[in-house]
Amino acid sequence: MKKRKIFLFMLALFAILYSATFVLIDAFTNNEAIVITASQSENKQIQQRLKELGYYAGSIDGIIGSQSLKAIRNFQRDYGLTVDGIVGPKTLSALGLSSSTSYTSQDLYLLAKCVHAEARGEPYVGQVAVAAVILNRVDSPEFPNTISGVIYQPWAFTAVNDGQINLEPNDSAYSAAKDALNGWDPTYGCLYYYNPKTATSEWIWSRIPVVTIGEHVFAI
Amino acid sequence: MEKSLKRSNIFLIVLSVILAIALVTFVVLYGISMSNQNRLKVDLENIYQRNYSELVDNINNSAIKLSKVAVSGENAYSRNLLNEISKNTAQATTNLSALPISINGISETIKFINQVSGYTQTLSNKLDRGENLTQQELETLKQLKDAFTTLKDKINDMSTKIYNGKIYDASVAFDGDFNKFTQILQNLKSKDVEYPAMIYDGPFSDSMVNKDIKNMNFSKVTSDVAKSEILDVFKDVDQNSVTYLGETNGHFKTYDFKLIAPSEHSMYVQVTQNGAKILTLSVGDFDDTQNYSLGTAEDIAIKFTNATGINEVKCVWSDVVGGDAYINLAPVENCVILYPDLVKVKVDLNSGRVVGFEASSYYTNHTKRSLKTPALSVQSAKDEVPSSLYVKETRLCLAPLEYNREILCYENICSHDGATYYVYVNATDGEIENILKVVETDNGSLLM
Numbered sequence: 001m002k003k004r005k006i007f008l009f010m011l012a013l014f015a016i017l018y019s020a021t022f023v024l025i026d027a028f029t030n031n032e033a034i035v036i037t038a039s040q041s042e043n044k045q046i047q048q049r050l051k052e053l054g055y056y057a058g059s060i061d062g063i064i065g066s067q068s069l070k071a072i073r074n075f076q077r078d079y080g081l082t083v084d085g086i087v088g089p090k091t092l093s094a095l096g097l098s099s100s101t102s103y104t105s106q107d108l109y110l111l112a113k114c115v116h117a118e119a120r121g122e123p124y125v126g127q128v129a130v131a132a133v134i135l136n137r138v139d140s141p142e143f144p145n146t147i148s149g150v151i152y153q154p155w156a157f158t159a160v161n162d163g164q165i166n167l168e169p170n171d172s173a174y175s176a177a178k179d180a181l182n183g184w185d186p187t188y189g190c191l192y193y194y195n196p197k198t199a200t201s202e203w204i205w206s207r208i209p210v211v212t213i214g215e216h217v218f219a220i
Numbered sequence: 221m222e223k224s225l226k227r228s229n230i231f232l233i234v235l236s237v238i239l240a241i242a243l244v245t246f247v248v249l250y251g252i253s254m255s256n257q258n259r260l261k262v263d264l265e266n267i268y269q270r271n272y273s274e275l276v277d278n279i280n281n282s283a284i285k286l287s288k289v290a291v292s293g294e295n296a297y298s299r300n301l302l303n304e305i306s307k308n309t310a311q312a313t314t315n316l317s318a319l320p321i322s323i324n325g326i327s328e329t330i331k332f333i334n335q336v337s338g339y340t341q342t343l344s345n346k347l348d349r350g351e352n353l354t355q356q357e358l359e360t361l362k363q364l365k366d367a368f369t370t371l372k373d374k375i376n377d378m379s380t381k382i383y384n385g386k387i388y389d390a391s392v393a394f395d396g397d398f399n400k401f402t403q404i405l406q407n408l409k410s411k412d413v414e415y416p417a418m419i420y421d422g423p424f425s426d427s428m429v430n431k432d433i434k435n436m437n438f439s440k441v442t443s444d445v446a447k448s449e450i451l452d453v454f455k456d457v458d459q460n461s462v463t464y465l466g467e468t469n470g471h472f473k474t475y476d477f478k479l480i481a482p483s484e485h486s487m488y489v490q491v492t493q494n495g496a497k498i499l500t501l502s503v504g505d506f507d508d509t510q511n512y513s514l515g516t517a518e519d520i521a522i523k524f525t526n527a528t529g530i531n532e533v534k535c536v537w538s539d540v541v542g543g544d545a546y547i548n549l550a551p552v553e554n555c556v557i558l559y560p561d562l563v564k565v566k567v568d569l570n571s572g573r574v575v576g577f578e579a580s581s582y583y584t585n586h587t588k589r590s591l592k593t594p595a596l597s598v599q600s601a602k603d604e605v606p607s608s609l610y611v612k613e614t615r616l617c618l619a620p621l622e623y624n625r626e627i628l629c630y631e632n633i634c635s636h637d638g639a640t641y642y643v644y645v646n647a648t649d650g651e652i653e654n655i656l657k658v659v660e661t662d663n664g665s666l667l668m
Binding site for chain 1: 232235236239270310313314317318319320321322323324327328330331334335338391396397398465466467468469470471472474476486488490500502503504505506541542544546562564566576578580581
């Protein structure tokens, strides 16, 4: 009887350890890399330029793989830039490829991703409104001055914090982002929105509500 | 009996071995996981520290350069310094926004730094045009120098506090709405730092945020009147499908409605509380089928715009993206296209229905203007266009330039190397005010 108990106890312990190990293995294999996405044509330009400068020997396919990444890092090292493998404005300009301050299709993609992550269950106009808030923040002195700066501002959007931003946007999110870039703003200048059912920050209640669309209250 | 006892012993031994292996695997994986986590934490901390150091550098540099401007008295040198201050402060904002600051915890400081960037850029442009700084502007610069010197001292004091601790640790410790790191930064704006007001028309100026609405001199109506206006414009919509959603009390004050189109799409319409004007319409429609041509869509857009009460508009730009036509309409006065008063319409090429309408620029800017007669002839305007460009068409327009400026220009539509460029030549002095390039993307054309 006693042996049976020991046997059962060990079996239970084994089951726990076994599943815990799998959780850990899963955590390793599913570790999503943080990729700074650029369009394939931009990537091709970068590869072309790196090839011309003798840093890259691979094919110009627009896919930033380990070989391209190595080339970018080597280039950054030689040119006294921060060696992070990320092609930001400084690296672009050192490569002789300038980044434009106007809105690009990369901005559209990023905006669509944020709209999808933040408001995919919302009515269409609520999605346009979320995109408009992001653009209003770009224009506001109180926030960063680029779309990516606003979206990736720490703790600004829950969907960025929990990684939902990396989901592929659907047609609705794309269309909403396009409308907002084209000047649609159903909130007329709002800088904030919150879901009154789930908002935890007390501070957000101090904002002046302008309009409620779907589940979100938009405020200035 | 003995046999079964033996068998259970073997079971137990096998199980113990498996258990031991599982335990070792677990411990090893746990160890690797922890070291990975630590590595990521160190990486993140390093990024934070780099941004913090750059922030300190940029604030220090701005403070020193502001002191130099105050004593310079030489326009060319001041212009360069102001330009550099603008860049340093813009970079400081980028550094600040890369740090783990709780949203809106230090918005006043960010606003101040952003405005200094806009202000110094505006002054630098002014000197570039050959103008001098006014006494008032010199006085503001002096106040900015004082504010920045205090800011610099405070931020330098703070570095010791932050370097003792870790930014990452300070960022994940929350006290109320703001994390500890934000609270440390909030000390930047204590009572003894006065942020001077900057009066200018430039990036991030208050005048850009609070634009006046010029064309809303109508009396206030009830939501019922607004609803009947909707039924007047959307004649094929069942009136029982119109639901009143509430009000928007922002820059524009509107009554908001949801209605169901015959195609069963739900439409969101905002009608102004003053004068019951249809201000925006948004419909989620993602059908790529195209039954209507772009030309027909332009006619549909103009007809719809006229029905909302905006007349004498002409199509100035159109593009097909997916199954929708994006059409920009502008009023034309004495053959001058009024770009500031743009009305944007989106037409679904499958159903031929208007699925997007945006007239807030029209109501914000449209007013009776006294347009000057251009001093420059069409030919002289064409001559001002760079010779590498081939001019296809020239037309007069009122161009909205940055910071609420409206300038009478000749718009030259040009081509070069297969690309289209729009060159705006000032109709009074022949200066090139702006050049836009049409960039074709997978998502339609962009004007950049």
